[in-house]
Structures are given as C-alpha cells and as structure tokens.
Amino acid sequence: MRRHRNQGGYRGELLPIRQVARRIRDAARERGWAICELTRQGEHPIWQLSKPPTDPVRHPRRIYISAGIHGDEPAGPLAALQLVEEHRWPAAVEIHLFPCLNPAGMMDNRREGLEGIDYNRDYRNPKTALVRAHRGWLDRQPDYDVALLLHEDWEADGFYLYELNTSGRMSTAADVTRGVGQVCPVLKATQADGWPVTHGVVRPDVVPATRPDWPEALYLSEEKTDLCYTFEAPSDFELPIRVNALVTAVNAAIRHLASESS
Ligand SMILES: [Zn+2]
Numbered sequence: 583m584r585r586h587r588n589q590g591g592y593r594g595e596l597l598p599i600r601q602v603a604r605r606i607r608d609a610a611r612e613r614g615w616a617i618c619e620l621t622r623q624g625e626h627p628i629w630q631l632s633k634p635p636t637d638p639v640r641h642p643r644r645i646y647i648s649a650g651i652h653g654d655e656p657a658g659p660l661a662a663l664q665l666v667e668e669h670r671w672p673a674a675v676e677i678h679l680f681p682c683l684n685p686a687g688m689m690d691n692r693r694e695g696l697e698g699i700d701y702n703r704d705y706r707n708p709k710t711a712l713v714r715a716h717r718g719w720l721d722r723q724p725d726y727d728v729a730l731l732l733h734e735d736w737e738a739d740g741f742y743l744y745e746l747n748t749s750g751r752m753s754t755a756a757d758v759t760r761g762v763g764q765v766c767p768v769l770k771a772t773q774a775d776g777w778p779v780t781h782g783v784v785r786p787d788v789v790p791a792t793r794p795d796w797p798e799a800l801y802l803s804e805e806k807t808d809l810c811y812t813f814e815a816p817s818d819f820e821l822p823i824r825v826n827a828l829v830t831a832v833n834a835a836i837r838h839l840a841s842e843s844s
Contacts, residue, residue: 583767588736588818592691595821597656599688602663603629606681609666621715624696626685628712630678630719631666637673643839644724646807647832648680649732651702651798653687653694657815658732661828670833672840678723683716705801706794717801726807728754728839731799732828734817735774740767741827742774742782744812746803754838755783758811761834766819766827774814811835 587593607629611617616632635642647665649658662681671677682688686696694700697710704713735742741762745755759768759782768782777784790796790804803810813831815824 583820583823584739584816584818585820586818592654592734592736592817594817595656596691597659597688599626599650599659599682599685602659603627603682603685606659606663606666607631609663610679613666613669615666620680620719621712623684623686623712628680628683628685628715630680632679633671633675633677635674635676636671642674642676643672643727644676644678645836645839646678646726646729646802647732648683648729648798649828650680650682650688651684651731652700652733653684653690653692654736655693655732655734655815655817656688657734657817657821657824657828658682659688660821660825661732661832664825664829665832668829672836675836675840678726680716683712702797703795705798706796720802720806723806726802727809728835729799729802729807729810730832730835731802731810731812732832733812733814734824735814736817738769738774738814738816738818739771740769740782740816741831742769742779742784742814743831744777744784744786744799744814746786746788746799746810747808748803749808751809752838752842754835755811756781757838758813758831758834759783761830762827765830766815766823769816
C-alpha cells in the first residue's frame with residue numbers, strides 16, 4: 583500500500599484547490615452553514631465555515647477544525663470536503679471549520695505560504711497577515727471543547743496523532759487510532775519528529791514559554807481549548823486512504839465528545 587514515492591518531501595497528487603475550495607463552500611452553503619471570507623491570500627479567499635447546532639435545546643459542544651495550513655498536504659482539504667458533504671454531525675455540536683488555510687501553497691505543493699514562511703510556526707508573534715487575521719478571528723471566539731487539526735506527514739509509515747490535553751480531559755486518542763486502523767495503517771515507528779510515539783499517539787512534553795515558533799496547535803492549546811488533536815495522515819499512501827483516515831479520525835473524536843456530554 584505504501585508507494586515509496588516521497589523522497590525528501592511529498593511527491594504525490596496535487597490538489598485543484600480552487601475547485602475544491604468552491605465545492606466545500608457550496609456544499610456548506612447547501613447544508614445551511616454560515617460562510618465568511620476571513621481574508622485573502624493573494625487571489626485566494628480564505629473561507630471560514632460555521633455549522634450551528636441542529637438541536638438548539640442542549641448546550642452545544644463547540645468544535646474547531648482546520649486543514650490545509652501546509653500546502654504539501656492535500657488530504658486535509660479533501661477530508662474537509664467529505665465531512666461537509668456527508669453531513670454526519672451529532673445534533674448538539676457547533677462546528678467552526680477552516681477548510682484550507684494555505685491555498686497558494688496547495689497550488690505549488692509548497693509547505694509554506696506566499697511569504698515563504700511556515701504559517702504553522704507563526705502563531706506566537708505572527709509575522710504574516712494571514713496568521714494575524716486567523717489569530718484575530720480566534721481571539722473573538724469563545725473557547726472550544728476540542729480542536730482538530732488535519733495534517734499529513736510525508737515520511738510516516740502510518741497515521742499518528744498529537745494530543746495536547748492540558749487539564750486531564752478524557753482522551754479520545756485510543757478511539758481515534760482504533761477507528762483509523764480499520765482504514766489506514768497506524769504508525770509503527772516509535773519516533774515522529776523527535777517525539778516518542780506509542781500506538782500512534784504522541785503526547786509532546788512542550789513548554790510553550792520556551793518556544794518562539796508556536797504552531798497553530800500550541801496557540802489553541804494555550805488560549806482556546808484544553809484538548810487539541812493534530813492528526814497526521816501518511817502521505818506516502820494513496821490519497822483516498824489518507825482522506826479516509828482523516829475523516830475517520832474526525833468522526834471518531836466528535837462521536838467521543840458527543841457521548842461524553844450526553
Ligand atoms: Zn502539516
């Protein structure tokens with residue numbers, strides 16, 4: 583199943599991001615989501631999509647999802663498209679989704695944005711207008727019950743995730759890796775990006791104050807949520823497998839959260 587095509591970086595399929603972004607926006611609109619253009623990245627609109635809870639009686643669980651911050655990771659926006667089209671959300675959840683934060687990078691299979699800066703290292707003191715706009719938007723939101731960030735790793739031999747769980751919440755990591763294991767291999771390696779991995783789960787021991795270059799996850803974990811997951815699909819596998827892995831991971835995490843509240 584592994585293609586061994588990725589040498590020194592992602593060498594797989596590229597995404598027609600303009601069409602994909604429009605399809606996500608249109609599918610969301612048809613299903614009653616609110617749509618807003620947060621900002622623009624060159625010619626590309628950066629969409630922010632919100633699904634209100636369909637059950638207004640219960641206290642909604644607030645879920646944040648983002649994808650496509652790295653332009654060489656096409657499975658994230660495609661997973662966002664599938665999630666919006668399938669529309670299988672529990673009734674009492676409110677979703678805030680950024681389906682693609684770096685469309686210009688997607689055009690060129692480039693990790694960084696137009697400025698040559700990795701947006702996912704720019705969340706502490708943002709240098710880029712895009713991350714400033716994104717942080718400004720986040721700062722105006724109430725806290726989230728969980729944040730789910732969709733990524734890919736070109737070197738990985740399987741799916742894995744990072745968990746930032748700052749107040750001892752019940753972990754959904756085992757549900758996620760069990761579910762994903764049905765559709766995609768889970769990482770066998772015991773190290774990822776320098777962190778120890780156990781059964782596809784990384785719990786990084788980070789001290790945010792000592793890090794000058796916060797990724798989106800660290801900012802969210804410090805400011806907006808006590809439970810943040812970064813899902814990493816293995817981009818040396820076929821694209822449908824990776825998309826399925828991310829969709830399965832999101833659905834498993836949301837089901838777990840919804841059951842926790844009922
Ligand atoms: Zn990434």
